[in-house]
Amino acid sequence: MMKFSLPKVLQILTKEVAGYAVPIVDLIAVQTKDPYKVLVATILSARTKDETTAKAADRLFKEAPDLTGLAALSEERIAKLIFPVGFYKNKAGFLSRLPSVLASEFGNKIPDEVEALTRLPGVGRKTANLVVAVAFKKPAICVDTHVHRIMNIWGYVETHTPLETEMALREKLPPQYWLTINSTLVAFGQGTCKPVGPHCDRCVIAQYCPRIGVRPRKVPGRSKKM
Known part of the structure; x- marks a missing residue:
């Protein structure tokens, strides 16, 4: 596994989620x-x-x-x-x-x-x-369950609640990511890094992710060890 790098990971994910469904709140903001x-x-x-x-x-x-x-x-x-x-x-x-x-x-x-x-x-x-x-479009960090969960999976924060994560990110996360971190990680969390059965097998940042606390997704057809 390569060393975790937030700028590199977010650069990859920004391109990846561009093809995902846009979170509804972001879509409404773009439309109106x-x-x-x-x-x-x-x-x-x-x-x-x-x-x-x-x-x-x-x-x-x-x-x-x-x-x-x-x-x-x-x-x-x-x-x-x-x-x-x-x-x-x-x-x-x-x-x-x-x-x-x-x-x-x-x-x-x-x-x-x-x-x-x-x-x-x-x-x-x-x-x-x-x-x-x-x-x-003002500096703010929205932390929902996806942001809280994924940031802890990466080991970028070590927190127990979304509020703790928000406060930690306010201290640590570079300002250029504040406005986009939620939409990026919500899309990624819904499409790939799911709460149950995350698709680590096809994750574009698998080589960087330490997978802290993640249970590997079961691959259909794989026989159990006897």
């Missing part, structure tokens, strides 16, 4: 560059597959293309539009309250700072960092 839609899509995407999120966001945005439209919808209507995203009832409640909180605290504008965003209903640090990075 609208902080409102990026925020709402990010809230919807938690614990939900991208395909489901995309369809739910499309249905919702047809009736609520902006905050005014969202404010006009009842919580029940929002729930019906976004079903079957994960925890759709909770998310409907968050989205129903969102316009009033933005009106009273932020002058009907989506804030562009992490700490301010976490004051919004349904917005944690992961969501806030993603909105800041994707919608506003």
Whole structure:
């Protein structure tokens, strides 16, 4: 195995994931560059597959293309539009309250700072960092389960929670990677370095990866040792 090099690994992965499916939040940002839609899509995407999120966001945005439209919808209507995203009832409640909180605290504008965003209903640090990075192109490190898991597999950090990983990366990760690390590792984590049964057998960075804590994927047809 060759010595792990973050710049080299990310250079390889950037090219590799260019052919993968684009995470839905990044896709919406490219299509609209609208902080409102990026925020709402990010809230919807938690614990939900991208395909489901995309369809739910499309249905919702047809009736609520902006905050005014969202404010006009009842919580029940929002729930019906976004079903079957994960925890759709909770998310409907968050989205129903969102316009009033933005009106009273932020002058009907989506804030562009992490700490301010976490004051919004349904917005944690992961969501806030993603909105800041994707919608506003400001330095932020969004750490979801893929980023947390893969960074620990590489031994780049030794942490136990996504929050610990975010704080560690803020200290260690070069700034030029802050805006892209999430989309790169989410795509890589969904397509190759999966949580269960990662495809180490066809991984483009296998020669660099120390595979810390990784269980090798079973190859079909291989006989067991007697």
